[in-house]
Amino acid sequence: MLKLFDLTLKFNGYPIKEAKAELRKIVAQSTTEHQLFIENKKREIVEFHLQNNAFYQQLVGSKTFKSWGDLPILNKQNLQKPLNERLSNGYNSKNTYVNKTSGSSGDPFIFAKDKYCHALTWASYMYRFGWFGIDFNRSIQARFYGIPLDFIGNKKERFKDFLSKRFRFPVFDLSDQALEKVLKKFENTKFDYLNGYTSSLVLFAKFLRKQNLILKETCPTLKVCMVTSEMLFEEDKILLETQFGIPIINEYGASELDLIAFENPEGEWQVNTETLFVEILDDKNNVLPYGQEGRIVITSLFNKAHPFIRYDIGDIGILDAKSTLDKPILKKLIGRNNDVALLPSGKKAPGLTFYYVTKSIIEDDGNVKEFIIKQTKIDTFEIEYVSETELNLEQIQKIKQAIALYLEPNLAFKFTRKNALERTNRGKLKQFTSLLK
Template sequence: MNLFDLSLRLNGFPIRKAEIALEEIQQKNDVAFEDYIIYKKQEIVAYHLKHTPFYKSLAKSINLEDWNTVPIMTKRNLQQPLNERLSEGFSTNNVYINKTSGSSGDPFIFAKDKFCHALTWAIIKDRFGWFNLDFNASKQARFYGIPLDKKGYYKERVKDALSNRFRFSVFDLSDAAFDNLLKKFSSTSFDYINGYTSAIVQFAKFLERKNIVLNLICPSLKACVVTSEMLFDDDKTLMETQFGVPVINEYGASELDLIAFQNPKGEWQINSETLFVEILDKNDNILPLGEEGRVVITSLYNKAHPFIRYDIGDIGTLSKQSTAKKPVLETLIGRTNDIAILPSGKRAAGLTFYYITKSIIEDDGNVKEFVIEQHKKDTFKIIYVSSEELSEENKLIISNEMERYLEKGLQIIFERQNQLQRSKSGKLKQFSSLINVKL
């Protein structure tokens, strides 16, 4: 029985209609697809100019024949009551409503019309199908957060049951919790793992310490899909070694859609069927393929709420081999608010600090997890969980390496904790700038 599809239909999301529409889009040849993108961009702008007072007030000087006249939307534009942003004919009673995670520091409530949300699931099902994973049949081992209040907890458990998945909480990453998790894998025919990168990496490290390859005790396992947090090459190698299956990188945003998904060739293929992705410079100019800039996205189907040239807050690069039908995300560096400004004025992606430190701090297996915070332009705190406190020698090596790669005069503070603070959803933010610097 197709419980997943049935649950979507019972909640008013026309999944079959969406799947048929997606098939029609994908059948277009390259030339027809370019025309399709041009048409859908103009159509969604025209729709919201006519039916959405909120968008009309934001976009007063648009020429539908000139895409560059379409203004950039930011999360700050959307931080007002949802009812004031909905299009005519839509209310909180006939749309899908959710809230962003707030990982960018600007959380807000958003809406999608029900066909648009069904398309989101059609895309997700299609991409998972690249690896022979079926939402209606494949069993998922889910590494996500879970509400701790009774109502929220049981609501998620019911959703998990309908979606053929079992959830492992990411709030307890102890060896004792992983021992219980391992027992569940040995007794359950899981087809794939899905969830937050940092938690799944910790599970892989546990398996490495135990000298266990997961698919030897769970032979049904086919793949691991990681999402929501940065995936480093060495972590991917570790997971593939310890799980014995391919690790697939997913990039999405709840308010939009699945943005990019690693295809079987290893390319991070962008969802061009329902989204239009651009890379812009700081002056809102479109950058050539291969150049790094702000990721700006247009949702081509959401008629309940405009997401048009929406600055998602990430920095990335499109491959030079990208086409209209098959754009490929070459790099995703992180959030714009994850950029560190050094005393000299030099800018560095915050994950640079994390990456430099990671190569040193985890060498001996003592440190289980760590995050980095910027407290002043010259002051960074490394918060870590470990079996033993870092030696003064290791602290000095880390401090010297950070200065060598970045600049002299940085102050590095080390703080050992029993466990790291995760967001309510269970995500772990590897780097955070706590200073207010305008980029």
């Protein structure tokens, strides 16, 4: 059978065959071999960036290091400078995978991965989805995600969806009328699995409950549903399992890194130790023992283009007390929940819709440092932002056009530049908050 997905990656310069072979070797390691592998990769990636990356040398303050604990914690604010100032020698925007973070934590930035590292990310996804009988080259995905609405961006995403056997349901309108059309597609398509934003899938499940329908009965080919990007609360998981009639698998990832944790067939949230090294730290950057709650700090073991070493992702979590170095289990993840925006037309849009809106103000010059969006009335939103210079009329106009495109026209927006934004007691920013009752 033609492996179209693999061929597409290969065509775009991502050596997926070699990445899959390396991942198979890593997965097959004994406990002792794997512990040695992690220690070696940690040392290798730090030494590489200390020799080849001026940004990381400056952050560490030296070209050598004595111990892992001496290395600084990298945060998102460190990364809010032009990408070319952060890339390693020999890497540029043309020979790497470049993307923007979702900004769901309110701290957006542009990042890069070398092509081998990005191929390993895909290999990691394929391996874990394979636990549930999903094959990216064969299985048909019902995708509940955002999509760029500008002509070229939209066509590019749709083409990628076609090559990846995905049908995308844009999540900018989740009104009952829109969900009726979604349901019709499930009646006529042999989908194998669902994948998408937690809040969007929860809204679809609530719609099905109102209709007294089970999705598996409408679409018998469905095997499993993977939720991502936002917190999955226990009551929502029960609702999804009930209304979809299939297992619900919890995924935790970050576009700048990889899959961080993925629910295994035993129901454990298993941490990726093949391409990442995950630590839980206290407020003084001390490593906490398993079972204690702290900041999630992650090292990408393979990314040579851009350092993500002891990178504070902005989430709080607990590794289960039964964790081991080669099989850590994420017991709890705190954060990543977004409200839903209700609009005058009756449309409902998940908070992550604002990622697509705010992409228009996330420029590579690093001007906008942080932003949050609040819905104060059914037709009124406030954008609070921290920046080096105030947004000009042209930029504000661009944002208003994006809002009309992704949400709907005739909404009122107020822009307020601030020195600092209000954070939770855990130091997190919630990107979108609805103040509607």
